[in-house]
Amino acid sequence: MPTPGASETVPLAGSDDVVRARHRVRALAIELGFDLVAQTRIVTATSELARNTHLHGGGGRLTITLVADGPRRGLQLEFSDDGPGIPDLDLALTDGWSSRGGLGLGLSGTKRLMDGFTLESRPGEGTRVEVVQWLKRR
Amino acid sequence: MTTVPVVRIRNALVAAMQEDIEDRSALELADRLANEVAANGASMVLLDVSAAQVVDSFISRVIVDIARVCRLLGAQVTVVGMRPAVAITLVELGLTLDGVRTALTIDDAMTALEDGAGADAWRV
Numbered sequence: 293m294p295t296p297g298a299s300e301t302v303p304l305a306g307s308d309d310v311v312r313a314r315h316r317v318r319a320l321a322i323e324l325g326f327d328l329v330a331q332t333r334i335v336t337a338t339s340e341l342a343r344n345t346h347l348h349g350g351g352g353r354l355t356i357t358l359v360a361d362g363p364r365r366g367l368q369l370e371f372s373d374d375g376p377g378i379p380d381l382d383l384a385l386t387d388g389w390s391s392r393g394g395l396g397l398g399l400s401g402t403k404r405l406m407d408g409f410t411l412e413s414r415p416g417e418g419t420r421v422e423v424v425q426w427l428k429r430r
Numbered sequence: 431m432t433t434v435p436v437v438r439i440r441n442a443l444v445a446a447m448q449e450d451i452e453d454r455s456a457l458e459l460a461d462r463l464a465n466e467v468a469a470n471g472a473s474m475v476l477l478d479v480s481a482a483q484v485v486d487s488f489i490s491r492v493i494v495d496i497a498r499v500c501r502l503l504g505a506q507v508t509v510v511g512m513r514p515a516v517a518i519t520l521v522e523l524g525l526t527l528d529g530v531r532t533a534l535t536i537d538d539a540m541t542a543l544e545d546g547a548g549a550d551a552w553r554v
Contacts, residue, residue, distance in 0.1 A: 314450060318483070
């Protein structure tokens with residue numbers, strides 16, 4: 293994925309796909325030159341969001357895009373599904389809230405790991421989460 | 431599904447988590463460790479996460495659950511060898527494995543547990 297705008301899609305239908313998504317995102321993060329901590333943040337965010345897409349969204353897809361903003365390069369990850377959607381976005385982004393008895397840190401925690409985070413969802417119309425991490429110039 | 435290998439060293443069970451663990455492998459490990467502790471009476475369980483490249487909220491919850499269950503069965507759980515990048519990411523996620531003992535190496539963990547050092551401070 294050498295040039296900005298290049299993108300690829302990973303299906304997220306089962307738990308194996310969550311592992312596959314983590315592998316692919318890690319490989320691209322390494323290729324782009326993210327350091328180890330940034331790689332770990334990006335792959336962890338991928339794990340959280342891919343699991344949500346698989347479990348809550350009933351499956352969906354991850355689109356990975358190399359993005360540019362002037363000289364800056366970054367990795368953009370878009371997780372989308374056609375599932376039931378999230379009724380209360382503010383609540384879903386609150387620390388400690390969980391729809392399934394988990395720790396409730398998936399979405400709010402993921403937001404802290406990434407430079408950019410956008411969540412769009414409506415009941416019955418699926419969910420789209422877009423995150424981006426920018427490569428820091430050294 | 432890949433299975434997490436568990437080996438017994440004296441009275442300890444050592445489980446070495448892979449670099450990329452699947453959710454169901456972690457859940458299977460939790461059940462297996464509980465059964466093994468109950469059946470063969472290990473007094474310590476060491477979860478070696480030195481190979482793990484990702485510990486997310488799910489795996490973190492499974493680790494905390496393993497520690498709680500094993501404690502009820504009479505074994506102390508220590509998480510060993512976490513990578514710095516994983517620790518940094520966990521803290522940013524808001525997850526700190528509260529109540530779970532940690533050590534840098536298996537040797538450190540076994541020495542500390544055998545000495546009973548800081549047993550009160552370490553209570554889960």
